[in-house]
Amino acid sequence: MTPIDEIISTCRQLAFDLNFNRAKEWKAADPQRVLVGFTPIYFPREVVHAAKGLAVGILGAGDRKPIIKGDAYYQSYICHMPRGIVEMALDGNLDGFDGFVFPSICDVMRNLSGMFQLMGKGRFAKYMDFPQNFRREIGGSFYKAEMEDVLQRIEAINGVKVTAEMLDRSIALYDRNRAMLAAIYDIRQEHPWRLAYEDLYCIMRAGLAMPVEEHNLMLEQVLEAIGRERGVPEDRIKVVVAGAFCEQPPLGLIKTIEGAGCYVVDDDFLLGSRWIDGAVGAGSGDPLAAIADAYLTRSVQSSVVYDVGRPKEKRLLDLARRRGADGLLFAAPSFCDPALLDQPLYFHQCEKDGVRYVQFQYNENTGQFKVIKEQVGAFADSIKLWEGETATA
Amino acid sequence: MAKQAAPVEKERSMIMQKQMVEGLFEELATAREKGRKVVYTFVPGNLSELIRAFDMLPVYPEINALQSGMRKKSAAFIRDAEKWGHSEDVCTYVKCDIGMMLNGNVGPTGQKLPEPDLLLLSYTGCFTFMKWFENLERLYPNAEIAMLHTPYQEGGRITDEMRQYMVKQLREEVIPKFEKVSGKKFDEARLAAILANSKRTDDLITEIFAQSKQRPSPIDAYFAGVYYIGPINIGFRGTAEAVTYYEELLKEIKQRAAEGKGPVTPEGEIKEEKYRLVVEGPPNWTSFREFWKLFHDQGAVIVASSYTKVGGVYDLGFRHDPARPLETLAEYCMNCYTNMNLPQRIDLLGKCITEYQADGFLINSIKSCNSFSAGQLMIMRDLEDKLEIPVGFIESDLVDPRYFSYSNIKNRLDSFFQMLAQRKVLASV
Incomplete structure (x- = not known):
């Protein structure tokens, strides 16, 4: 096995370990260490890292755990992911976690924070309100207070008082992580065959369940490997996937998309890992303000950030153009208000700009990919066959 | 032959409210010719007093949607919004509103609504509001936009940081937008005077809903309750008219209580109060009268409901404070029911x-409303365990008639009422 194959294999195992064994091992090595679980999309993991903690992404149970108890907590018309999270909480998968953060994204996840409070899971269960006001002195101050609240809750557990230097060290590590992920995306834009998207997904997802220091070492090796020619180019179209930022599709579905004749050159599957466009920047003198500032001014376009003055449909199509995409795949989980309510805006902009797109819905435990494969395959074929007939992204 | 429905008995307060609402829609219909500026905003966290302080007129998209639902127009609007690209899965208030707009924006009274001069997104207790406004922004590209982000009471309390965040937004973002659109300078003394009326209506509405503590309850605090909260939630809070309306309403209710009368319903008065219920969640609007009748027929009276707190929770002591105008608006928004965390909601329902x-x-x-629905099953279990109270669970939707299944709901309610009846028999043994 080559080093990159070994990394992919390790990451595939870590990414879908619903018991988070690597994170728990890490915690067990030092009594001061804490584990803080967080749900999609974005959470400033630097803050937990600085407090001697590990922020672990909790992305649901996917198609890897039967949901029995979780279904008793939700009506049929609510998305699937929180059922999996409740199932995991009740089955003990999340035992050993010290706290949970639920970043503001939708009402279902917001209310899940209350359900965790009622279940008494962790020492704290915090709904983290991200500002929808983007002025430094208004939204920025509020966001800083939210991060300080997280620090206080961790300090109450492990007694670690975080300094600016500690935060700067953490910021530098996560900046490095984001920069390497950005570099991987840039390489894949031109040479997507060098790393299958399915593999990249596992590598990124594993980064949410392990120490950033270890993940950075892996990313260095991945970058090194894909900096050289690797794999065989195939006749596929390039697509950007949008709408899948919270509930994650099963890995088989992601594989299906590429197998149906597409290269995924950008996406929002694990958007939180790439949320800040550029570096937060260590050494600012006020690290929490730097994190807040990065959020206010350099967040990527997302369905959960109020987009006044920065229309998301234009930002998405700009991204598709920058990536040289031939079309867009709108893949949203069923009953996902943020993703689905954006779709008319995207569809109309695509039609206005003559950009091809296709849309489908999924659940995290979708088991049948045939229809989606045919749909995406027909979409890819139509672009290949009719190339040059209409404008593309 | 179908039995003809009995005419609804109208009390003076009902006529007053009808006149108030018709007057508002008349003002909206003539707003352009009279040079009045129009604000589109939402019920939870509505800033009626601020809108009044700038002499502007409010439009509430979710009120239009529920009215469309009651008038059997929502199905077509929803269908058109789905043709326009919206998923079947998403909030039907949004789709109904967008469908209405795509069909010429003719409001519930048959008059065309003016386009907004200002879109005031007072984003309180419902994430979907934000998405709704992002859609509206594209449909009304000439409107100014003001965003007021209301932080959620995740820790079960309002912190100084939350209050300051809101006051700063009001002072530095929202009020300047109002000044720009209205051409008027903000007058804090005028806002305070309006808030003094709000404080009075806060007291009155609290006293009105407290009347159902009596046996028999003189009111239904859900089906009739949604009418009672109408004026405070659709722009009249802070007006002298609203104070007069609520004084009259309270007088009527007290009179009914003194006479030992039960609630007035469209099917007539409930003569025998068999069951007293607390209801969580919004009502269905497309079959509102049928829905209400299911309770009336069983002698079931709703004595308290969470939905009547969606535009403000007054039971726990909140009152608008004219001495602190912006702070009080901030606190009002943060105190709306769906902005409270689940443990707070359980405490309130238990109370x-x-x-x-x-x-x-x-x-x-409600299928459409995750803000209410997500977590309801846990709320139900928690209350059942703590209070040992019989619980029932039914499902419907706000304004999509495809999701109101009369027979399913009736079956479930019949079982629920049988359980209540059994409980009464056992209690009497």
């Missing part, structure tokens, strides 16, 4: 069940 001596607790779970 209602106890203080209003309810026989049962019922959830009407």
Whole structure:
């Protein structure tokens, strides 16, 4: 096995370990260490890292755990992911976690924070309100207070008082992580065959369940490997996937998309890992303000950030153009208000700009990919066959 | 032959409210010719007083949607919004509103609504509001936009940081937008004077809903309750008219209580109060009268409901404070029901069940409304365990008639009422 194959294999195992064994091992090595679980999309993991903690992404149970108890907590018309999270909480998968953060994204996840409070899971269960006001002195101050609240809750557990230097060290590590992920995306834009998207997904997802220091070492090796020619180019179209930022599709579905004749050159599957466009920047003198500032001014376009003055449909199509995409795949989980309510805006902009797109819905435990494969395959074929007939992204 | 429905008995307050609402829609219909500026905003966290302080007129998209639902127009609007690209899965208030707009924006009274001069997104207790406004922005590209982000009470309390965040937004973002659109300078003294009326209506509405603690309850605090909260939630809070309306309403209710009368319903008065219920969740609007009749026929009276707190929770002591105009607006927004965390909601519902001596607790779970629905099953179990109260669970939707299944709902309610009846028999042994 080559080093990159070994990394992919390790990451595939870590990414879908619903018991988070690597994170728990890490915690067990030092009594001061804490584990803080967080749900999609974005959470400033630097803050937990600085407090001697590990922020672990909790992305649901996917198609890897039967949901029995979780279904008793939700009506049929609510998305699937929180059922999996409740199932995991009740089955003990999340035992050993010290706290949970639920970043503001939708009402279902917001209310899940209350359900965790009622279940008494962790020492704290915090709904983290991200500002929808983007002025430094208004939204920025509020966001800083939210991060300080997280620090206080961790300090109450492990007694670690975080300094600016500690935060700067953490910021530098996560900046490095984001920069390497950005570099991987840039390489894949031109040479997507060098790393299958399915593999990249596992590598990124594993980064949410392990120490950033270890993940950075892996990313260095991945970058090194894909900096050289690797794999065989195939006749596929390039697509950007949008709408899948919270509930994650099963890995088989992601594989299906590429197998149906597409290269995924950008996406929002694990958007939180790439949320800040550029570096937060260590050494600012006020690290929490730097994190807040990065959020206010350099967040990527997302369905959960109020987009006044920065229309998301234009930002998405700009991204598709920058990536040289031939079309867009709108893949949203069923009953996902943020993703689905954006779709008319995207569809109309695509039609206005003559950009091809296709849309489908999924659940995290979708088991049948045939229809989606045919749909995406027909979409890819139509672009290949009719190339040059209409404008593309 | 179908039995003809009995004419609805109208009390003076009902006529007053009808006149108020018609007057508002008349003002909206003539707003352009009279040079009035129009604000589109939402019920939870509505800043009626601020809108009044700038002499502007409010439009509430979700009120239009529910009115469209009651007038059987929502199905077509929803269908058109789905043709326009919206998923079947998403909030039907949004789709109904967008469908209405795509069909010429003719409001519930048949008059065309003016386009907004200002879109005031007072984003309180419902994430979907934000998405709704992002859609509206594209449909009304000439409107100014003001965003007021209301932080959620995740820790079960309002912190200084939350209050300051809101006041700063009001002072530095929202009010300047109002000044720009209205051409008027903000007058804090005028706002304070309006808030003094709000404080009075806060007291009155609290006293009105407290009347159902009596046996028999003189009111239904859900089906009739949605009418009672109308004026405070659709732009009249802070007006002298609203104070007069609520004084009259309270007088009528007290009179009914003194006479030992039960609630007035479209089917007539409830003569025998068999069951006292607390209901969680919004009502269905497309079959509102049929829905209400299911309770009336069983002698079930809703003595308290969470939905009547969606535009503000007054039971726990909040009152608008004219001495602190912006702070009080901020606190009002943060105190709306769906902005409270789940443990707070459970405490509030439990307090209602106890203080209003309810026989049962019922959830009407709404497909469209995750803000209410997500977590309701846990709320139900928690209350059942703590209070040992019989619980019931039904499902419907706000304004999509495809999701109101009369027979399913009736079956579930019949079982629920049988359980309540059994409980009463056992209690009497």
